[in-house]
Amino acid sequence: MSDRKKLFPAEPEIKMSTPCADLERDIAKLTGEKEFRIFSIFPADNPRIAILIRDDFVLRLEQADSEPESKVFFAGQTTELGTRLKDKAEDHKPIGERFEVIGLEESGWQKGRAGMLYRDLVQDRAGGRLIASHVKVSEAGETPDYVHFHDIDFQIIYCIAGTCRLVYEDQGDVLEFRAGDCVLQPPGIRHRVLDCSEGFEVLELASPAEHITYADHELQLPNSHIDVERKYRDQKFHFHRARASESESPAEIQISDLGFATPSAERVSAERFTLPATPESTIRRLPDPAIFVYLTDGEVDAAYGDNSAARIKTGSALFCSGEQELTLQATEDPASGILFQLAL
Missing domain, CATH: 2.60.120.10 (Jelly Rolls)
Structure with missing residues (x-):
């Protein structure tokens, strides 16, 4: 079995697909009173597509400019989202010669997954090859997150300010993430943000720029199995704790x-x-x-x-x-x- 099949689920067969004017609102309603569960979100920083599942019913939601008059039905089709993203990655533009500086508040903030605010730090996301995001939480306290994982080539997160508590698959107890700390999240590692302090901000670098975030509703974190040497594809989880001397x-x-x-x-x-x-x-x-x-x-x-x-x-x-x-x-x-x- 390939590493991808071990780490990532097969794309489910869609039963219904519909546009929606407010994706966040509809996800909240369907996962609340309608008892759907999130299967995947794309992309995390500004979600446009969500796949939701209840029993064997698979619903695809896509952000639209206005409220649709009717729903669109498909039968016997898979989401094909992962395949289309892989094809798109092959079409990424060459990076070329670049020298870009982004100031503290020059680019706009937008609401992303789990209520977090994002702003881009690299123009056109380096031709689709890199997303560099300044991320912050809008409110302190418990984070409306769930166990999830990303289909990425790499992802690295640096804590700018504040603190948060996270849990990672096979890595032991709750990890406190503080200003100056940095973590490598390998592709497919399950993790969850538990809570954040007021003023929590991070720098996040990931490739490709747009990638799928999957939910894992079965795994409870922290889990009892510990394997700090585990490889996800060809990468390992790595956490760097800032030392006092570095400041x-x-x-x-x-x-x-x-x-x-x-x-x-x-x-x-x-x-x-x-x-x-x-x-x-x-x-x-x-x-x-x-x-x-x-x-x-x-x-x-x-x-x-x-x-x-x-x-x-x-x-x-x-x-x-x-x-x-x-x-x-x-x-x-x-x-x-x-x-x-x-x-x-």
Whole structure:
């Protein structure tokens, strides 16, 4: 049996398909009083399609611009959503040469899965190859989440502010996720967000940009089985806990590898950096093929090759790709952030 068949369910046969003007409202109604269960959501940051199941009845909902006058029926068809997404992935545009800076509040927020708010940090999502999202919760307390998993090539989450409690399949007890922590969620790992503090925010990077999120209504987390070495496809779960020393003000450049290259099968590497404002304290990296930077403190002058330059401030992000060198130098003492090398 292939890894995909072990991790992901077969697409069910649709009994009815219908457009709806308010997908969130209709999902809540159907999973509440009508006792349907979510099978899958697509995509997580701005859901357009939901597959719901009750007994052997499979319902497909799709976001529409207005309230439909009638429902559309299909018989004997599978959702084919996974197949169509795989075909679409083959048509992703080349990334090419890019140097993009996104400010703290420059792009709009939209409501996504489980009541979370999302904003994009990379223009056109790198041709469909990457979604880089700034995510925050609208309300503190218990999160309206359920055990779920994603059909992805990779997904990495960095905690910007606040705390939350999560549970992961085969990884033991509840995990407290705090500012500065970072986690690699391999494809297919079941997980759930339990609750969040006020002001909880994360940075989320995932490829491809649009992917299916599936629900798992059978598995209860945390589960009793522990297998921290388990591989999901060719990746392993990896959690990096921020150390107190990483937030101190150094007299010289500090760079720490967060250890994601091997667990992600070389898809992602991550470095936390702190730069004093001295000429010799400069980070130099070649995109391989892409780099994403998020600045947590201070200001940095970023340059890509000889022709592109920008000043990055706290809470801003940078994305670049191509064959020229990226340099980062602090303008204030110190400047800190996290740099991801991405194999897209």
